[in-house]
Amino acid sequence: MVPHGFPPGPEVRPAGAAGRAAARVAGDPLVTDARYVVAVPKPLHLPFDPIERAAQIWASRFGDSRAMAAVTSIMRVQQILLAELDGLLRPYDLTFARYEALVLLSFSREGALPMRLIGQRLMVHPTSVTNTIDRLEQQGHVVRKPNPRDGRGTLAEITPSGREVMMAATRDLMSAEFGMGGYDDAQLEEISAVLRRLRVAAGDFAES
Numbered sequence: 197m198v199p200h201g202f203p204p205g206p207e208v209r210p211a212g213a214a215g216r217a218a219a220r221v222a223g224d225p226l227v228t229d230a231r232y233v234v235a236v237p238k239p240l241h242l243p244f245d246p247i248e249r250a251a252q253i254w255a256s257r258f259g260d261s262r263a264m265a266a267v268t269s270i271m272r273v274q275q276i277l278l279a280e281l282d283g284l285l286r287p288y289d290l291t292f293a294r295y296e297a298l299v300l301l302s303f304s305r306e307g308a309l310p311m312r313l314i315g316q317r318l319m320v321h322p323t324s325v326t327n328t329i330d331r332l333e334q335q336g337h338v339v340r341k342p343n344p345r346d347g348r349g350t351l352a353e354i355t356p357s358g359r360e361v362m363m364a365a366t367r368d369l370m371s372a373e374f375g376m377g378g379y380d381d382a383q384l385e386e387i388s389a390v391l392r393r394l395r396v397a398a399g400d401f402a403e404s
Contacts, residue, residue, distance in 0.1 A: 247269055248265070250264075250265070251264065276375075277374075278292060281295075281369065284368050285369075288361050288365045290361065290365060293318075293324070297318065297325075297329065298354060298362040299362060300317055301314075301352060301353070301354035302354055307354045307359075308341070308353035309352060310343055310350070310351055311325055311326070311350055311352060319400065332352075333352075335357075336355060336357050337355055337361060338353065338358055339352075340352055
């Protein structure tokens, strides 16, 4: 959404088969089992803020630029955070998507959840869940087993190695404050509250 003449941020490709096909064509290093398929960004070190500059031009041509600037900033921050978090998780051979799945399974009472429920809780497409669990199973961090409550269903269960790697990765992420170390506690709560309003409006959940 950046006006012509300004450098775009790293490209965000659609998740799923289309995104993977585009990645193969372009030869980009992409996170293929994350919530979004995102090209890993590098520091740009630009002499100006391209989003602020774009907002100024937008305002002169189209009108109010505040919504455009806000959503473009969110998109860019998502790229930055995913790259940083995936970098912290790389020594454990995890992406943030796989880490989220391990945490979710570890939170469950029996360490196992139906695939359908994993998708709902992580708010991702079933195909992404399958891909994530496939990778974790290959690594020995998760096993699949029949769901005793549903003869046709499958449970994903975290293994001892999955719990071990999840705990080690969690220590690193918490030490790095999940990439949000530039904000104090009140600011973090404010960010969550502001974004919560958008999530409620989008139908993520019903406001209590």
